[in-house]
Amino acid sequence: MLEIAKHSDLKLTRYPIYPNDKFLAWNAADEYLVNYLNQEYHDLKNILIIEDEFGAIGIHLKADNIYFVNDSILSQKGIISNFNQNKINTSNLSFLSPYDPFPKDIDLIIIKIPKSNSYFEFLISKLNSHYPPDLPLLAATMVKYLNSTLYETCHSLLNNMQYSLTWKKAKIITGKLKGQKNNQDFITKVKHANLTLINYINLFSSSKIDIGTRFLLDNLSLINFPPNLDNIIDLGSGNGIIAFSLLTLLPQAKFWLTDITSSAYHSAKATISYNQLDSNNITLSKDHALDSFPADFADLIITNPPFHENHKVSIAPTLSIFADCFKVLKKNKMLVVIANRHLGYHQHLKKLFSEVNIITQNDKFIILSAIKSI
Numbered sequence: 599m600l601e602i603a604k605h606s607d608l609k610l611t612r613y614p615i616y617p618n619d620k621f622l623a624w625n626a627a628d629e630y631l632v633n634y635l636n637q638e639y640h641d642l643k644n645i646l647i648i649e650d651e652f653g654a655i656g657i658h659l660k661a662d663n664i665y666f667v668n669d670s671i672l673s674q675k676g677i678i679s680n681f682n683q684n685k686i687n688t689s690n691l692s693f694l695s696p697y698d699p700f701p702k703d704i705d706l707i708i709i710k711i712p713k714s715n716s717y718f719e720f721l722i723s724k725l726n727s728h729y730p731p732d733l734p735l736l737a738a739t740m741v742k743y744l745n746s747t748l749y750e751t752c753h754s755l756l757n758n759m760q761y762s763l764t765w766k767k768a769k770i771i772t773g774k775l776k777g778q779k780n781n782q783d784f785i786t787k788v789k790h791a792n793l794t795l796i797n798y799i800n801l802f803s804s805s806k807i808d809i810g811t812r813f814l815l816d817n818l819s820l821i822n823f824p825p826n827l828d829n830i831i832d833l834g835s836g837n838g839i840i841a842f843s844l845l846t847l848l849p850q851a852k853f854w855l856t857d858i859t860s861s862a863y864h865s866a867k868a869t870i871s872y873n874q875l876d877s878n879n880i881t882l883s884k885d886h887a888l889d890s891f892p893a894d895f896a897d898l899i900i901t902n903p904p905f906h907e908n909h910k911v912s913i914a915p916t917l918s919i920f921a922d923c924f925k926v927l928k929k930n931k932m933l934v935v936i937a938n939r940h941l942g943y944h945q946h947l948k949k950l951f952s953e954v955n956i957i958t959q960n961d962k963f964i965i966l967s968a969i970k971s972i
């Protein structure tokens with residue numbers, strides 16, 4: 599049975615909550631979908647909800663089974679935390695990554711359209727390969743994020759596609775699956791030095807090496823690494839390109855790669871296997887910031903930190919990540935950061951670390967090192 603509660607009845611928060619975070623945990627596209635579901639759908643048993651970032655859609659639905667599909671572990675944690683803080687039972691919820699097998703016998707698919715067009719195309723193609731034709735699908739986003747590629751994907755991969763009227767600058771797309779198999783693997787191979795990077799579809803910079811990362815890799819020889827490096831963490835590791843480029847420079851060290859997305863986890867795992875890297879010294883984890891690590895653990899943390907969360911641009915996550923780095927580094931050990939110069943991380947790092955140096959910079963990027971000397 600599907601029942602819809604009013605949005606205003608519930609308290610919804612983003613996850614994690616950063617100081618001075620100005621963003622909401624939902625937008626008008628979520629509200630529009632919830633209202634639409636209320637009018638059009640009843641008695642659904644099994645619902646698949648894709649990229650419902652903090653559960654703003656799913657929390658309003660009552661069904662026998664709700665399957666949430668999210669690439670980021672932050673969404674899963676945020677959804678559970680929102681259900682818990684509203685005292686809503688979570689026993690009928692399941693959490694999947696976009697690369698897991700999808701459950702059988704679904705009555706309705708709901709998608710909050712993600713930022714990446716190619717990820718959206720991957721999702722619809724996967725749904726078409728897994729489910730029979732005519733399964734209904736609802737997708738919603740804000741009008742400003744709609745574009746011609748997205749329209750073309752919907753037109754070519756869905757039957758009976760229709761657009762709703764615009765409500766509060768949001769739109770809903772309805773359609774039915776075509777149910778056609780697609781053999782495209784949606785994986786991109788990118789060459790760098792003697793590595794072949796295996797990039798899953800929703801990976802950061804999946805089709806090419808990010809220019810900031812490239813600037814860091816081109817200047818690794820300028821970094822005066824502290825001696826006796828035992829544990830090296832690549833934070834926000836993506837496909838692991840930074841850590842894997844350090845393997846030959848620092849062969850004695852153990853490498854710990856951590857990122858919030860399944861795309862990063864699978865890309866790094868596939869890259870290790872494809873390049874036959876020594877996996878004994880490499881550990882992958884999917885977690886927020888350095889939540890998986892104890893204090894005073896790392897000898898070196900190296901990062902190209904995030905400053906986007908889907909469509910939102912914010913340095914709040916990075917500032918919180920810097921505080922984590924300070925905690926997890928051993929005394930006299932080093933954090934290395936590659937970033938856009940305009941973000942001014944130098945000043946932020948100085949509030950935490952007593953010694954902050956510019957390793958090198960160009961007109962766009964800066965490489966900083968920070969030593970934890972207390």
Ligand SMILES: C[S@@+](CC[C@H](N)C(=O)[O-])C[C@H]1O[C@@H](n2cnc3c(N)ncnc32)[C@H](O)[C@@H]1O
Pocket residue numbers: 802803808811833834835836837838839840856857858859862885886887888902903904905915
């Ligand atoms: C700028 S990208 C760098 C990726 C990779 N290191 C590279 O250089 O290509 C930042 C990465 O941080 C990850 N990320 C975002 N928020 C995070 C968080 N709170 N904790 C850990 N990783 C995060 C993103 O998924 C993304 O892979």
